[in-house]
Amino acid sequence: MSVHKNVKKVTTHVLQNMKNDGEKISMLTGYDYTMARIIDSAGIDVILVGDSASNVMAGHETTLPITLDQMIYHASSVVRGVERALVVVDMPFGSYQGNSKEALSSAIKIMKESGGHSVKLEGGQEILESVTRILTAGIPVMGHLGLTPQSIYKFGTYVVRAKEEDEADRLISDAKALEEAGCFAIVLEKIPADLAARVAKELTIPIIGIGAGNGVDGQVLVVHDMLGINNEFNPRFLRKYNNLHEEMMGSFQRYIEDVKSGDFPNREEQY
Numbered sequence: 001m002s003v004h005k006n007v008k009k010v011t012t013h014v015l016q017n018m019k020n021d022g023e024k025i026s027m028l029t030g031y032d033y034t035m036a037r038i039i040d041s042a043g044i045d046v047i048l049v050g051d052s053a054s055n056v057m058a059g060h061e062t063t064l065p066i067t068l069d070q071m072i073y074h075a076s077s078v079v080r081g082v083e084r085a086l087v088v089v090d091m092p093f094g095s096y097q098g099n100s101k102e103a104l105s106s107a108i109k110i111m112k113e114s115g116g117h118s119v120k121l122e123g124g125q126e127i128l129e130s131v132t133r134i135l136t137a138g139i140p141v142m143g144h145l146g147l148t149p150q151s152i153y154k155f156g157t158y159v160v161r162a163k164e165e166d167e168a169d170r171l172i173s174d175a176k177a178l179e180e181a182g183c184f185a186i187v188l189e190k191i192p193a194d195l196a197a198r199v200a201k202e203l204t205i206p207i208i209g210i211g212a213g214n215g216v217d218g219q220v221l222v223v224h225d226m227l228g229i230n231n232e233f234n235p236r237f238l239r240k241y242n243n244l245h246e247e248m249m250g251s252f253q254r255y256i257e258d259v260k261s262g263d264f265p266n267r268e269e270q271y
């Protein structure tokens with residue numbers, strides 16, 4: 001069901017209407033103009049300029065090294081390619097954890113310099129003051145709970161989170177606190193499907209899952225993963241819609257052969 005397909009611009013209110021009407025929200029990451037243009041033209045609801053750019057675009061092992069200016073560079077490129085989707089920009093590690101004043105100035109810098117429509121922060125009660133302060137400035141905030149990759153050195157691994165009752169209880173109260181503070185949506189990453197479905201049911205705002213099952217209000221994937229560009233990342237939750245790694249490899253190899261053999265360019269391909 002896609003009743004909001006003809007909406008010209010997706011806003012946070014449109015996303016709330018989607019949840020209210022039982023229409024699932026589609027979300028993908030995007031980091032550059034060309035890809036964002038294709039994703040937006042396909043009709044996606046939300047493009048997340050994820051700090052996963054640190055991994056997929058820059059080759060870092062974690063999301064920690066990417067800077068605020070690098071996120072703004074990616075986000076401004078995405079914004080130039082988007083007409084319809086809501087653009088959410090990840091606040092990178094170190095840009096909001098210090099204190100709420102620093103968080104607000106980072107969020108304002110993102111909004112001013114990238115043209116993005118909203119920001120996303122990882123964490124619950126420990127970042128609530130920052131979330132509230134950013135919201136007070138009129139900047140829409142998306143929460144992110146469960147596996148929060150900026151805390152990878154605290155967790156130690158990327159395994160499923162909140163399997164134990166105490167962590168699950170904490171996640172539910174964090175989600176409720178974020179909703180109460182005024183977040184327009186929350187991403188739940190890599191948690192049991194039953195827990196994610198419970199959060200989606202108990203909260204009124206949209207809950208977007210990645211590795212969180214089908215009982216939530218929408219799904220997000222990293223675009224390079226769902227296109228199968230990266231053939232070394234194969235978690236259970238990932239559905240690959242293409243095998244671009246193989247297709248790209250084949251194209252590059254054919255090009256190299258054609259250049260080496262002198263077959264490219266031919267008469268029609270020259271002036």
Ligand code: KIV
Nearest residue numbers: 029050051052187220
């Ligand atoms: O940075 C990112 O790509 C994300 C998604 C995994 C939700 O935060």
